[in-house]
Amino acid sequence: MSELDASGAEHIGPTTPPAAPQPLTGSAREIPKATLVQLRLPAPPAGQALIKSAYVRRLRLRPDEAHTVRDHLRHTGEASDELIELLAEFARPSQPALLPPPSAFVDVPVAALKAFGDALIELRRQRAVRLSADHGTATAGAASPDPRGPAEQDVRDAVVAVRGLMANTQATPLGMLNLERLEMVPAGLERGELIATVPLAPLEETAVSHKEWSVRSKEFTSIVTDALETVSETGVTDNTELSQSTTSQAQHSNQFNVTPTVTGGIPVINGSAQSGFSSQDSRSQSATDSTKHATSLTRKASARATQEHKVTISTTTVTGSEETSTRVLKNPSQVSVMRVDYFSLMRKWRVRLYRHGLRLTYDLVIPEPGAGLRRTHKELADLKGQLGPFLFGLPHSEITDAVLPGETQPHHRVLAERYGAVVPDPPLVPSAPQFSVSAPSQEEGWHIFTPDPLEIPEGYRVKTLNLWFATTSKTGSENKFSFKVLGTPLYIKEQDQGEYGPMELTSGAYGRYMLHATGKVSLSFEMINNRNTTIRVVSEIEPIPTQPDPDPDKPAHSDRVRDTWRSDVWNLLRDAAQTQYYERQQDIATRAAALQEQIEQVDTLTLRREESEEVMKGVLRFLLGPDFAFMPPEVVDAFLRARVDLEHGIGFDENGLGLDATAWATVREHEDVVRFVNQAIEWENVVTFLYSYFWDVPQSWNFVRRLRHPDANRQAFLRSGSARVVLTVRKGWEEDWVRFAEGGFKSPPATPNSQYLTIAREIAAYDDRNYPGIPPANPARTAVRLEEAVYATSKDVLGKSANPVTIRVDSSKDFLVGAQVVIDSADRTDPADGRVVQESQLITAIPDAFRVTVARLERAHDGSVTPFTVLQPGTKGALIAEWNEYTPSSGTDIEIGSDLGSGA
Incomplete structure (x- = not known):
């Protein structure tokens, strides 16, 4: 007890700990648990009708293959004529309802089916090789469809079918699922570890500050309790709760197993190997394995809760101060020292493991359980694949004003419409400059005449210059005229009169005068004794080439004017295409973000339900064959003819679909099987073992291994390449299920394997004897406590x-x-x-x-x-183990650690 002295300081004295309270059974927490026991029995000589029928359907036989394989196996005798004729029925195009029932395979040996499958694989491989060679020869000169893809897919179908047959027939499909329950009840408080020690010298005062905090890890998926069919709530409890930590630890164990990852309606699942059906009491091997698993689980959860709860004690020595904001401890003795010890108070939990039911299980192996859920991720990957830098792959050479075959306008306008741009037409060729002038008369002596220059258009150059002139000389025979073009060898000397031309000044004869000249081209003429002189110069121009050839007699490689026009048009097209591209990129990014949010912003319960539905679809396809359609095409066509709203799933609101008897027969084809499967299986307790992507097709590995999801269970489901599904048979349906799974629908009912039927009866009888009146596997939480056995x-x-x-x-x-x-x-x-x-x-x-x-x-x-x-038996079930666990609480205990009078 504590008391205050005259100074207001608190004195700590010895205290008597209160008596430990009784377990608070009204505050019990329960966690469903199960132990799966795989039976080990010799493979039956007959039965397994569903597995064999599903195998044959998965082969997807062609009309000519069954008899071809028979010819191949005739010398081995591994396949009888009766079997070949039975398999040939699946190769003929027919309504699925007219195919042989699964019961037709009850007495067919597995070895014969495997031999047929191996021969079919070899036959299809040879066909694929032959088609590949024929396609290579046929396409040497022309393109044709490649037939190798369907042929290789046929090989893959056969390989997967044979592997599935061996996996599903070699292991015993029957097993047992022990339904268990971990019950955790608060059983009082006990002193825990020493937190801190405060030593006090005689008359010493110390201020003590007590701090406590909890750190909750969000490493795992939020714990979801399905209270009602359509209501889910996230459990909100103290961070140190043992049940909360146990559930999180169970999720941790399931999520981070490499192979396999375990999921199911029961949060905590462990396995126990067993050679055959035996006692399931508290002394059995499965009970021992379950106890070890549960004890390890709660021990780790208790350690986890301890790590999340921290308490610290800090001390501050106060001297000469009268104002304090913390608790002050004072040693009243003048001669003795005192020690104050702080201990944590640990909450004690009584943990009990009950076994309250036993179920028959049936194992299946289905491929790609998450294939349907990957479609959204593929769509997201396709959208992200479209995001990237802008690339404009239009070459300059494609820009032309010619009308190409199949087009009705110049090609540059077609490109403009394609990219949404406005582009100019190519520039017109300008007219060639020329002049015709009259030169002044020269009566005496020489003179030079320079007319106005020729203006060569920009981007062009002189290709030819042709000269014409006419003149007369002065009167008198001694006055002959002369005419010279400066800069050229052209010199007409002492002539009376005449007309001359054309003379090509740019030719080699005249020294290629002004050839390829640009800009202003001036010509000067030197004349003597001329009058009535007329000079005419006509030019021919050409575009300046981008890359001039050293040989002037060769044509230009390209047109600088048109190249400039092409560059301008290309820039306009590129700018328009870039604008369109960024608009599309923005739209794609928005769609990708919305799809990413749609994938990630889903509550945990919905994710688990979606996965359970995908497993159920895979099981139905396994049982009913790959031809099973959840909505047959004939029915969809009838909906379309009735003009119903298919996008929103509104089709059965009226009786106006116009389905005939054949269409309704298609709808109801598998009705009895679907009804039986849903009634006979406890889908809430189906256990799924997920195997990683490398059990899938290697071509998909690169995509599947990169799938990411914030929920670790969903990520494992998406990345699974195969799944072992343990179907839990509902109580009372054990014998019916074995007859269905092993013998198929057959009248009178087949007896495929007496040993399997005997085990089913024993499991049902044991459950009736040991757990009478037990609630369902997932009982609702109530305030009424259940009795012990x-x-x-x-x-x-x-x-x-x-x-x-x-x-x-x-x-x-x-x-x-x-x-x-x-x-x-x-x-x-x-x-x-x-x-x-x-x-x-x-x-x-x-x-x-x-x-x-x-x-x-x-x-x-x-x-x-x-x-x-x-x-x-009690309604809680049989108690198979009991132990205690401890978790930290928010309380502390204080003890004086030394005698005041001893001076110790």
């Missing part, structure tokens, strides 16, 4: 009796008159007939503390060597 042993030797029998037991405490008791265990058999001696009877009386009376005994029981059990 009562267990006793007897050493009596009892025989069969139709009358009441009194059994001496070690204790009859808690047994109730009118309750059912289970006598003996399931692993003990009667030597006379080999039947299990365990039975269930009604208590009619309890004579004393060591005897119970039952209505009768149907079997003999001998407890002289090994005492037999008498079990009164």
Whole structure:
């Protein structure tokens, strides 16, 4: 206890810890659990009709293949004519309802089916090689469709089918699922580890600051409790709750297994290998394995809760200060030291593991369980693949004003419409410059005449210059005229009169005068004794080439003017294409972001339901064959003819679809099978083992391995290449399911394997004997607590009796008159007939503390060597293990660690 002295300081004295409270059963937390036991039995010589039928359907036989394979196997004798004719029925185009039923394969040996499949693989491989060679020869000169793709797909179908047949027939499909429950009840508080020690010297005062915090890891998927069919809520509890930590730890274990990843309606699943059906009491191997698994799970969860809860004690020595904001501890002794110890208070949990039911299981292996859910991710990958830098691949040479074949306008206008641009037409060729002038007369002596220059258009140059002139000389025979073009060898000397031309000044004869000249081209003429002179110069121009040839007699390689026009048009087209591209990129990015949000912003419960639905679809396809259609094409065509709203799924609101008897027969073709499967299987307890992408087609590895999702379970589901699905058979449907799965629909019902039927009966009988009145596998949470089982042993030797029998037991405490008791265990058999001696009877009386009376005994029981059990099951189930766990709480305990009077 603590008290305050005159100074207001708090004194800590010895305290008496309160008595430990009783377990708070009203605050119990429950976590469903299951232990899967795989039975190991020799492969049956007959049966497995569904597996064999699904295998043949998956082969997708062609009309000519069955008999070709028969010819190949004729010398080996591995396939009979009856089998070949049966398989040929699946190669003929027909309605699925007219195909042989699965029961036709009850007596077909698995080895014969495998031999047929191996021969079919070899036949299809040879066909693919032959088609590849023929296609290479045929396409040497012309293009044709490649037939190799369908042929290689046929090979793949056969390989996958044979592998699936061996995987599904070699292992025993039957197993057991023990339905269990972890119950965690707060059982009081206990002192935990030492947090801190505060030593106090005589008369010393110390201020103590107490801090506490919790760190919650968000590493795992939020825990979701399905309270109602359409309501989900996230559990909100203290960070140190053992049940919360256990569930998170279970998710951690499931999510981070490399292969396989386990999912199912039950959060915590573990496996136990077993050679055959045996006792399922608390001493069985499966119970031991389950206990070890559950103990390890809760121990890790307790350590996890401890790591998330931290408490620190900090101390501050105060001297000469009267104002404090923290608790002040003072040692009142003047001669003795004192030690104050702080301990954490740990919450004690009583953990019990109950087994409350047993179910028959049936194993299947289905390929690509997440294939349907990958479509959205493929769409997202396609959108992201369209995002990237802008690339404009239009070459300059494609820009032309010619009208190409198949077009009705110049090609540059076609390109403009394609990219949404406005482009100019190519420039017109300008007219060639020329002049015709009259030169001034020269009566005496020489003179030079230079007319206005020729203006050569920009981008062009002189190709030819042709000169004409006419003149007369002065009067008198001694006055001859002369005419010279400066810069050229042209010189007409001492002529009377005449007309001359054309003379090509740019030719080699005149020194290629002004050839390829640009800009202003001036010509000067020197004349003597001329009058009435007329000079005419006509030019021919050409575009300036981009790359001039050194040989002037060769034509230009390209047109600089048109190249400039092409460049201008190309720039306009590029700018328009870039604008369009960025607009599309923005739209694609928006769609990709919306699709990414659609993928990620989904609650956990919806993700699990979607995965369960995909598993159910895969199972139905396995049972009913790859031809099974959830919505046959004939029905879709009928909907289209009726003009119903298919996009929003509005089709059955009216009876106006116009379906005839054949179409309705197609709709109802698998109705009985679908109904049976949904009734016989507890889909809420189906367990799925996911195997990684490398069990899938290698071509898809690169895409599948890169799939990412914020929910680790969904990511594992998307990346799975194969899945082992453990179907949990509903109570009461055990024998019906074995007859269906092993013998197919057959009238009268087939008896495919008596051993399988016997195991189904034993599992059903054991569940009836040991767990009467047990709630369903996933019971709703209620405030009513369930009773415990009562267990006793007897050493009596009892025989069969139709009358009441009194059994001496070690204790009859808690047994109730009118309750059912289970006598003996399931692993003990009667030597006379080999039947299990365990039975269930009604208590009619309890004579004393060591005897119970039952209505009768149907079997003999001998407890002289090994005492037999008498079990009164409780609605909680059979208790198979009990232990304690500890998690930190928010409280602390304080203890004085030294005697004030001893001076220690």
